[in-house]
Amino acid sequence: MPNRREFLSLAGFAAAFALPAARAAAPAGATWPPFRNSLAIDGEAGFDLFYEDADGPALGKDLAAARASGLSAVLLSVGPNGRFWLDDAAFARTRISLERCKAKVAAHADTFLLVGNARDLASAQHERRVGIIPRFQGSEPLGEDAYRIALFRELGVRVIQLTHNRRNLVGDGCTEPGNAGLSRYGHEVVERLNSEKVVVDLAHGSQRTIAEGIAASKAPVLISHTGCRALADLPRNTGDAQLRAMAERGGVAGIIFWPYLRTDTQPMAIDVIRHIEHAIDICGEDHVGIGTDGTVAPTERTPAFEKDNREYMKTMVEEGIFAPGRPPDLYTFIPDLNMADRFGVLAAKLSARGHGDARIAKILGGNFARVLGEVWG
Amino acid sequence: MPNRRDFLLVAGATALARALPAQPPAASASSGWPPYRNTLSIDGESGIKLLLEDVDSATAAKELAAVRASGLGATLLQVAPAGPSGLSDAGFEETQRRIAHCRSAIAAHEEAFLLVGTTADLARAQREQRLGVILRFQDSTPLGFDLDRVALFRDLGVRVIQLTHNGRNLVGDGLMEPGNAGLSNFGHAVVEQLNAQKVVVDLAHGSQRTIAEGIAASKAPVLISHAGCRALADLPRNVGDAELRAMARRGGAIGIIFWPYLRTEGQPTAIDLIAHLEHAIKVCGEDHVGLGTDGSLAPVERTPEFEKENREIIRETVAGGFFGNGRSAEGLYMFIAELNVADRFDRLAAMLSERGHADARIAKILGGNFARVMGDVWG
Numbered sequence: 217m218p219n220r221r222e223f224l225s226l227a228g229f230a231a232a233f234a235l236p237a238a239r240a241a242a243p244a245g246a247t248w249p250p251f252r253n254s255l256a257i258d259g260e261a262g263f264d265l266f267y268e269d270a271d272g273p274a275l276g277k278d279l280a281a282a283r284a285s286g287l288s289a290v291l292l293s294v295g296p297n298g299r300f301w302l303d304d305a306a307f308a309r310t311r312i313s314l315e316r317c318k319a320k321v322a323a324h325a326d327t328f329l330l331v332g333n334a335r336d337l338a339s340a341q342h343e344r345r346v347g348i349i350p351r352f353q354g355s356e357p358l359g360e361d362a363y364r365i366a367l368f369r370e371l372g373v374r375v376i377q378l379t380h381n382r383r384n385l386v387g388d389g390c391t392e393p394g395n396a397g398l399s400r401y402g403h404e405v406v407e408r409l410n411s412e413k414v415v416v417d418l419a420h421g422s423q424r425t426i427a428e429g430i431a432a433s434k435a436p437v438l439i440s441h442t443g444c445r446a447l448a449d450l451p452r453n454t455g456d457a458q459l460r461a462m463a464e465r466g467g468v469a470g471i472i473f474w475p476y477l478r479t480d481t482q483p484m485a486i487d488v489i490r491h492i493e494h495a496i497d498i499c500g501e502d503h504v505g506i507g508t509d510g511t512v513a514p515t516e517r518t519p520a521f522e523k524d525n526r527e528y529m530k531t532m533v534e535e536g537i538f539a540p541g542r543p544p545d546l547y548t549f550i551p552d553l554n555m556a557d558r559f560g561v562l563a564a565k566l567s568a569r570g571h572g573d574a575r576i577a578k579i580l581g582g583n584f585a586r587v588l589g590e591v592w593g
Numbered sequence: 594m595p596n597r598r599d600f601l602l603v604a605g606a607t608a609l610a611r612a613l614p615a616q617p618p619a620a621s622a623s624s625g626w627p628p629y630r631n632t633l634s635i636d637g638e639s640g641i642k643l644l645l646e647d648v649d650s651a652t653a654a655k656e657l658a659a660v661r662a663s664g665l666g667a668t669l670l671q672v673a674p675a676g677p678s679g680l681s682d683a684g685f686e687e688t689q690r691r692i693a694h695c696r697s698a699i700a701a702h703e704e705a706f707l708l709v710g711t712t713a714d715l716a717r718a719q720r721e722q723r724l725g726v727i728l729r730f731q732d733s734t735p736l737g738f739d740l741d742r743v744a745l746f747r748d749l750g751v752r753v754i755q756l757t758h759n760g761r762n763l764v765g766d767g768l769m770e771p772g773n774a775g776l777s778n779f780g781h782a783v784v785e786q787l788n789a790q791k792v793v794v795d796l797a798h799g800s801q802r803t804i805a806e807g808i809a810a811s812k813a814p815v816l817i818s819h820a821g822c823r824a825l826a827d828l829p830r831n832v833g834d835a836e837l838r839a840m841a842r843r844g845g846a847i848g849i850i851f852w853p854y855l856r857t858e859g860q861p862t863a864i865d866l867i868a869h870l871e872h873a874i875k876v877c878g879e880d881h882v883g884l885g886t887d888g889s890l891a892p893v894e895r896t897p898e899f900e901k902e903n904r905e906i907i908r909e910t911v912a913g914g915f916f917g918n919g920r921s922a923e924g925l926y927m928f929i930a931e932l933n934v935a936d937r938f939d940r941l942a943a944m945l946s947e948r949g950h951a952d953a954r955i956a957k958i959l960g961g962n963f964a965r966v967m968g969d970v971w972g
Contacts, residue, residue, distance in 0.1 A: 301738045304682040360680060383777035385761055394802070396774030399761035
């Protein structure tokens with residue numbers, strides 16, 4: 217946070233983010249041949265079309281990017297991104313956001329498919345559609361009532377992240393100085409997520425909330441989008457001890473494409489690879505995935521975009537999301553993976569580093585699919 | 594918690610109404626402390642049913658008699674839904690409804706009550722032999738996540754806000770949270786806003802870290818309106834010496850509670866209460882100790898019905914772990930039997946005097962210290 221889309225709509229800059237007229241093509245020869253037959257899942261990605269009433273060219277580009285991505289599924293945040301909390305209006309907004317998401321999926325059924333179970337994931341891959349897995353980035357929509365988990369599951373939510381960056385009634389987010397663990401209510405929420413077969417996601421948690429969430433959950437957990445603290449000691453990243461505990465319980469951590477991968481300059485694909493390789497060292501290859509936390513459509517880096525992005529980064533530093541002293545030209549994407557089929561391009565790079573095809577397939581989505589399938593039953 | 598009043602409301606029982614004595618017992622002539630009638634005494638938390646809900650006229654009459662007999666200058670009165678429920682829109686509305694009810698009940702009985710907004714009101718309440726009512730929240734949840742509500746509630750009359758009840762909220766942890774979290778970022782912002790709006794920060798019911806960090810964060814003196822000393826009874830609801838000392842250094846005051854927290858086994862008696870007062874004086878100094886009974890102002894009539902309900906409430910509270918692991922529920926009450934009289938402050942003052950405490954010190958404990966802290970904060 218601030219979530220880029222919310223930031224932009226607040227700032228009224230949405231127009232600046234128009235998609236490129238011609239999408240950046242993946243460099244020729246950079247693809248990994250088995251990609252088209254792999255189940256690729258992004259642990260957190262967005263399409264503007266789910267958040268705005270985009271139409272015309274913008275919509276067309278989003279749909280084209282979805283098809284070009286080669287992704288079989290994405291976890292898609294339908295709320296609450298730390299922006300709104302526990303009142304009735306927030307609850308209503310979350311439900312509307314969820315209904316809008318489902319309506320958009322239905323309206324573009326040639327491109328998308330709503331994922332409710334493991335079979336849907338397989339169908340999405342088979343039919344070359346992008347499966348949409350509705351997810352909460354924070355348990356605030358539950359309010360003070362863990363019984364709402366069943367309600368939201370019926371409405372389609374399949375993954376619930378316990379906290380965003382701040383404290384809520386369940387636990388602490390990574391920007392809280394108190395580093396609180398799970399509250400009593402938090403334990404109740406985890407228990408109910410387990411019994412309702414909704415995946416517990418610990419991304420954005422404080423270290424103790426992550427550790428206690430792993431320990432409390434009877435089912436494997438996701439840390440859907442994060443980095444490794446051992447390589448970049450930042451609150452948003454996950455320490456080796458937590459990575460190990462998560463892996464022991466069968467979970468998966470998705471490596472993020474944000475500036476958290478470094479403590480100084482802008483991360484590039486090689487930094488993503490370093491974090492993936494470190495996570496494999498610590499967790500084993502069955503417990504690592506990718507959660508870009510960006511839009512699937514590539515960003516057109518126009519002068520207007522660069523200007524707005526610098527403003528955005530200034531806000532991120534002011535809010536303590538990124539440490540002061542980092543360069544003003546950070547991006548919440550990886551510049552050399554700024555194309556729709558970034559998973560294919562990254563796979564080729566991993567292959568070139570000597571990783572076996574089977575391992576690459578797991579990282580691209582096999583591991584996420586396993587955890588989701590295990591929890592959903 | 595369970596706070597007795599909320600518990601009873603939830604259970605739909607009206608035990609307290611039935612439990613009120615036909616006639617408030619008069620203080621026995623011999624047991625009083627002569628300077629009492631000229632002392633400003635303040636209870637850091639007590640309950641008066643007619644200010645909180647609709648009661649029948651007989652109950653109201655009995656309560657009003659108890660108020661007059663109490664000789665209290667003021668009481669802090671908790672008006673917010675405590676615990677989960679405060680945060681919702683319904684909780685916000687319920688809080689406003691309760692404040693409105695309380696204010697209109699005060700106005701309807703202005704011969705007995707006076708709404709306290711300032712130090713001058715406290716003095717006036719004492720002078721006019723009325724009971725000053727200081728509106729207090731027992732949980733910051735009615736603030737939601739909106740700092741502007743501090744000013745709103747101050748305008749409505751709230752003068753003291755306790756940061757947490759027993760559980761976690763967005764500000765900090767209550768004592769029953771195993772995580773013992775400190776203040777959140779939002780919690781720091783709330784303390785800052787309470788300071789700016791001249792509303793007293795109350796740290797009773799907090800986890801140890803929330804109490805410690807609340808004391809450190811507040812620029813104004815704080816209250817710990819009703820609690821005991823951990824050094825004498827090592828229970829989560831009590832306050833450790835380190836926090837007591839830090840609170841005192843910053844000019845605050847703790848009110849000693851009349852609940853079973855004063856012991857780890859058996860029912861506390863007045864001598865236990867005095868032991869906690871004396872320990873707190875030793876650790877904090879006599880300028881930082883007061884009383885917060887956390888019981889109904891009217892004495893409890895111990896009818897068979899009351900005893901039956903009390904056993905249930907105590908059993909549940911013991912089962913909840915509030916009174917320590919393995920505590921026997923037998924014979925426990927949320928009041929001190931020898932002080933189960935309307936003028937309990939007077940009786941206690943006499944006991945303190947007999948123990949050799951000087952009149953000036955007793956006056957501070959009875960209410961002088963609370964009055965000073967509130968005056969310092971309210972300006």
